[in-house]
Amino acid sequence: MAGTLYVVATPIGNLADITQRAIKILGDVDLIACEDTRHTHKLLKHFGITTKTISYHDHNEEHRQKQLIEMLEQGMNIAVVSDAGSPAISDPGFRVVRSAIDRDLAVVPVPGPSALIAALTAAGLPTDEFFFAGFLPSRTGARQTRLHELSTIPGTLIFYEAPHRLAATLNDARQILGERKAVVARELTKMHEEIRRGLLSQLVEHYASVEEPRGEIVVLVDREVLENSAADSETKTVSELVAQFESQGLDNRAALKKAARELKLSRADAYRQLVAERGRT
Structure with missing residues (x-):
């Protein structure tokens, strides 16, 4: 048997x-x-x-x-x-x-025990839908590409990160995902457990100014882009947003899709608007 x-x-x-x-x-x-x-x-x-x-x-x-x-x-x-x-x-x-x-x-x-579940339950971010991405790539370009892929997921994002890459990863997340609520959970269940909550920009500033953290780290990012960041996007045209996202590494199709989402347009409407804007230049 x-x-x-x-x-x-x-x-x-x-x-x-x-x-x-x-x-x-x-x-x-x-x-x-x-x-x-x-x-x-x-x-x-x-x-x-x-x-x-x-x-x-x-x-x-x-x-x-x-x-x-x-x-x-x-x-x-x-x-x-x-x-x-x-x-x-x-x-x-x-x-x-x-x-x-x-x-x-x-x-x-x-x-x-599971670090990602422990972090999620204490983070204060939405738990009805979440996506665990494991460890992000260590190389900057690959990590940014992966964050672009994750940017459209309609759930709380969760990933593990090494201490020496935390500050860079948070900065990339802020640039690519936009301003969102986020949490860094470190050394969970241990003596020096730390759960730091804030906006991505605040976490970027904090971890850029302190000594490199130690231990096992879980990063969680809210699915919602905050209104003040969205408002910045709403002042831009479709063509400006497409150019911005292409400069960040997205191809034209992905850049248009993201621009449409930022402006709350269908992809077809965004494409028609893009053609019209470029026709005026």
Whole structure:
């Protein structure tokens, strides 16, 4: 009989956040596949768990998942964990879960802490619709392109960011997404937890003037562009907005679509207005 793959969430900082079910599963399985065995051993030792561990991380994920699938098919029960939070969410785990499903093996979620959900619930931004974008690209051009793609999503935007890129990312977000409410959640559930709320421009100013922050960071951006920013757009013509967005890297089609949205026009109306404006020049 084949074994079961358990996808187990672990604390993102405060060890008291682990669930009783997670403790039981980690103690009962035959093997724990973990992102960093040394890190996970600290957690297991704290709860008196002696289950054998094996490394499973970004650098060996493709090779290791094949081994784990073979073990599951041989009848072993295996838990997969990340260093913190829920596996497979911007962490290793996706490949082995997909492989297990492809082979009709049982995959059981053991839910628990998640940095993005913890940040969202405390942010004070809309929670009815949200989009998790993982880590934005590290290179400026690629990051700005990604932010342009995210700008039309009608929900709260959530992404993880490294401390040394936070100020640059917030500045890019302000320039591309416009003025919006935003939140930076840092070191959640830990001793130095910080949740800073404000406008994107205020957060840009703050993090540009302080020492580089430390720890794990979640950035959340409201879906709504504030009226005072929209008012600036409403004073511009379609052709001016298209030129502005093209200068930011959008192609003509995407620039026209965004200009139409800013001016609350249909794309067809915006196109007709653009043709008319250019015909007058």
